[in-house]
Amino acid sequence: MNTGTRAERMRQPLASDIITATAEQHGVCVRPFTMEVGDLDTGELRYVPVPCGSTIESQCGPCARKARALRMVQCREGWHLTDEPDFTPDQPTAEQTALMELRADLVQAYRHAAEQGASEADELLEEIRSVDEELRQLGMRGRLPSPEGPDKRPVKRSTKRRQDAPELPRRRVENRTVGREFAGRFRPSMFVTLTCDSYGPVREDGTPVNPGTYDYRRAARDAVHFAALVDRWWQNLRRVVGWDVQYFATVEPQKRCAPHLHAAIRGSVPHEVLRLVTAATYHQVWWPAHDELVYTGDQLPVWEHGAFVDPDTRQPLTGWAEALDQVDEPAHVVTFGRQVHSKGILGGSDEAGRHIGYLTKYLTKSTGEVITADTDRQRAHHDRLHDELQVTPCSPRCAVWLLYGIQPLGANGRTHPGRCKGRAHRRTTLGLPGRRVLVSRKWSGKTLADHRADRKAFVLAALAEVGITKDEPDRSRLVWQKVQPGDPHQPPRDHLLMHAIAERIKWKAEYDKALLAAGEPPGGPPAHLSATQPSAA
Secondary structure, three states: OOOOOHHHHHOOOOHHHHHHHHHHHOOOOOOOEEEEEEEOOOOOEEEEEEOOOOOOOOOOHHHHHHHHHHHHHHHHHHHOOOOOOOOOOOOOOHHHHHHHHHHHHHHHHHHHHHHHOOOOHHHHHHHHHHHHHHHHHOOOOOOOOOOOOOOOOOOOOOOOOOOOOOOOOOOOOEOOOOOOOEOOOEOOEEEEEEEEOOOOOEOOOOOEOOOOOOOHHHHHHHHHOHHHHHHHHHHHHHHHHOEOOOEEEEEEEOOOOOEEEEEEEOOOOOHHHHHHHHHHOEEEEOOOOOOOOOOOOOOOOEEEOOEEEOOOOOOEOEEHHHHHHOOOOOOEEEEEEEEEEEEEEOOOOHHHHHHHHHHOOOOOOOHHHHOOOOOHHHHHHHHHHHHHHOOOOOOOOOHHHHHHOEEOOOOOOOOEOOEOOOHHHOOOOOOOOOOOEEEOOOOOOOOHHHHHHHHHHHHHHHHHHOOOOOOOOOHHHEEEEEOOOOOOOOOOHHHHHHHHHHHHHHHHHHHHHHHHHOOOOOOOOOHHHOOOOOOOO
């Protein structure tokens, strides 16, 4: 019995805190959500903890570290490939073509019924959706034509290069992704860093020397459209070098809060070419002008009769399509800064390993954890940028458009003028794009799910070598359903964690046995397999 003082007892850790710390130590998700799993054969009903899958370490350390390890594997496998990934599509099956014939007949019947106003139109549309789902289950990818017919074609914009942008040589892009080999044995790749343009002189802490002249508007807009600028850079690079350049890139914030890009590029590209492409790359934002606010404070548009109207005149606001038709020049042009850092990297070298670690260094941290505001000057700088982002539209559906007298796409009675839930407007992101990792489709020839499956297969094979087999349940006979909040049968979180910890300890002992049998020291899976963990889920 503890006879210490109350203060001493209050300093003792809670049981739930010890359970959480133990889960962290063993790599178990500390905030799982519960799934109810029903077995159609036995009728058994059980509750299974499923990892949250967070990529932010402050939210769930084990899940974030596993996600980072998986990205490191993905980066390593694709950076110095010597063989082209095979993306040759399979031939359509007889079942797929038969279903497509059925869909064509159904679409024709639906359009006829819709024109006549017949009651069976809705039933036909439901049958078309059922056929579409069946086609996807058979392995079809891509978008099917809409039963309603072709949508309105987008307004064509000028593709003529701007006079202030350098011309770029253009080659036909070959269907290859692997870089050239030099001296019969060297196949170097690249590590490249791109930054945003300057908005004014800054100090070492990232704050402006003169906040009054710092271009916060351009900084906010560049951050919102940074991803589109990066996409255009890859497009230009491929056209200049003449082959399908593949990349693994991460987006991070600089001290001044502007985004910049670190990229691993497969194959060697001359430094001069990278600089030329960067200088010549720009992205034009063909949106309505949004320089002057029309509505501020309490004078905001109101929703009436299915549309937003002016609060005084009750006249409908300009619709998005109508506003777009009136655009005759881009609302904004995004460009990169002049500094381009590039470096050749050889596969399998220590330098390659260090750069993979550098690429994935901040993936487990949120933007607010990477760029902290520790001084009043930094906090004021972040506030000014955030204020500008609050009035910077982030998409054609952004509610900020209502402040400029334009009704965005998808607006309804639940839309609040000037209040958009997009990541660009959050104080914690400061306009950074939602995608922190950008990976080209032919990088490793695998998705993240494929990499997970590879790792799991490796571990299961190692266990089988020492006589330990893991039976995989027939998932087609299992019914998974997320447990709703307040379910009285849901096990407490601590019980789920304790069960997961016990399972993890058992798995770890089995895997150590497999490592000893293979002549490797125990102590956990190798670094490239650290995210693999067989689970009942």
